[in-house]
Amino acid sequence: MITARGLYKRYGAKVAVDHLSFEVRPGMVTGFLGPNGAGKSTTMRLMLDLDNGGGETLFDGRKFGTIHHPMREIGAVLEAKAFHPTRTARNHLRMLAAGSGIPFSRADEVLEFVGLSEVKTKKPKSFSLGMAQRLGLAQALLGDPTTLILDEPANGLDPHGIHWLRDVLKSLAREGRTIFVSSHLLSEMSLMADQLVVIGRGTMIYNGDVDGFVQRFTQSSVLVRSPQAAQLAEVLRRVDGVAVSQAPQDGALQVSGIATATVGELAFQHNVMLHELATQTASLEAAFMSATGESEEYVARELLGPPGGEPALQPGAPAEPSAGPPAAPPVPPSQPGDTTPGGAE
Numbered sequence: 001m002i003t004a005r006g007l008y009k010r011y012g013a014k015v016a017v018d019h020l021s022f023e024v025r026p027g028m029v030t031g032f033l034g035p036n037g038a039g040k041s042t043t044m045r046l047m048l049d050l051d052n053g054g055g056e057t058l059f060d061g062r063k064f065g066t067i068h069h070p071m072r073e074i075g076a077v078l079e080a081k082a083f084h085p086t087r088t089a090r091n092h093l094r095m096l097a098a099g100s101g102i103p104f105s106r107a108d109e110v111l112e113f114v115g116l117s118e119v120k121t122k123k124p125k126s127f128s129l130g131m132a133q134r135l136g137l138a139q140a141l142l143g144d145p146t147t148l149i150l151d152e153p154a155n156g157l158d159p160h161g162i163h164w165l166r167d168v169l170k171s172l173a174r175e176g177r178t179i180f181v182s183s184h185l186l187s188e189m190s191l192m193a194d195q196l197v198v199i200g201r202g203t204m205i206y207n208g209d210v211d212g213f214v215q216r217f218t219q220s221s222v223l224v225r226s227p228q229a230a231q232l233a234e235v236l237r238r239v240d241g242v243a244v245s246q247a248p249q250d251g252a253l254q255v256s257g258i259a260t261a262t263v264g265e266l267a268f269q270h271n272v273m274l275h276e277l278a279t280q281t282a283s284l285e286a287a288f289m290s291a292t293g294e295s296e297e298y299v300a301r302e303l304l305g306p307p308g309g310e311p312a313l314q315p316g317a318p319a320e321p322s323a324g325p326p327a328a329p330p331v332p333p334s335q336p337g338d339t340t341p342g343g344a345e
């Protein structure tokens with residue numbers, strides 16, 4: 001169990017993490033979400049005593065600094081490529097193992113586990129980002145820790161790698177470990193996480209289960225198909241607070257502001273035949289956009305105006321807010337579920 005209390009960090013006048021308190025429970029995966037610059041990495045660094053700031057974090061009731069061999073209790077990956085520049089992958093892990101009283105044989109075990117056995121005698125500087133992520137996870141698992149803290153571990157992994165990572169983290173959680181993982185891949189997070197901590201501009205937006213987050217920040221709707229759709233739409237529009245729209249292609253009704261069961265009851269009462277009646281729940285991505293839209297700090301702006309018109313932003317001109325880093329260059333269409341406007345850190 002991780003207990004974070006009053007975490008606080010300021011860079012000059014900028015408050016990066018603003019009195020964050022939350023718990024991360026064992027036996028499940030807790031996702032850590034927030035827009036770019038929300039303070040996720042800073043929070044993780046504070047939790048691991050890698051940054052000076054306010055507040056405290058307890059791991060099963062103990063502060064990080066008081067744990068004798070932290071690697072054997074807490075495995076962390078905060079930066080994908082933080083490896084020794086000249087050692088091989090295996091020697092890098094052996095060196096860390098030696099410092100924590102972990103047998104050398106464990107290095108080969110974890111390399112095998114993450115699928116890097118074939119390249120264990122290669123230097124990590126030649127590794128792709130995805131391979132580096134795998135080595136980072138191997139490093140985190142070296143001491144067979146009960147707690148894992150991972151910052152963007154899916155970054156750079158291919159679809160197979162992402163699928164593999166999800167299975168690994170879920171099964172590690174099922175073994176009773178505490179898993180705290182940040183990611184921008186929301187579709188992935190919706191498949192992986194049980195609980196969420198969502199922050200924006202350093203402050204808490206939501207702390208609870210995934211379904212609760214989606215329910216709180218989106219509105220579910222009801223999909224209805226009926227040969228008497230027009231008649232049913234008329235009935236539904238008479239109900240207070242209900243909005244009905246009809247798809248021009250197939251005549252399906254999209255109804256909001258009413259429970260699915262009530263739609264079924266009204267159809268029955270008015271002798272309307274139904275071919276389909278389904279609750280449509282919004283995605284985690286939709287909930288994230290709605291929950292964090294206000295707290296998005298770094299918002300990409302269009303570089304080019306309409307064809308033939310004035311550019312909206314001259315190349316090289318500063319983007320607001322002026323206190324932040326330079327405007328992100330235009331990015332290609334993002335992956336499904338990827339809300340990162342400008343890529344990783």
Ligand SMILES: Nc1ncnc2c1ncn2[C@@H]1O[C@H](COP(=O)(O)OP(=O)(O)OP(=O)(O)O)[C@@H](O)[C@H]1O
Nearest residue numbers: 011016034035036037038039040041042043344345
């Ligand atoms: N060393 C630093 N000096 C000054 N400001 C910093 C420093 N590190 C982070 N910040 C600022 O603190 C805020 C939080 O940054 P942080 O990297 O923790 O966010 P994040 O949620 O991890 O972002 P991302 O999703 O882009 O990785 C940002 O506004 C960032 O610019």
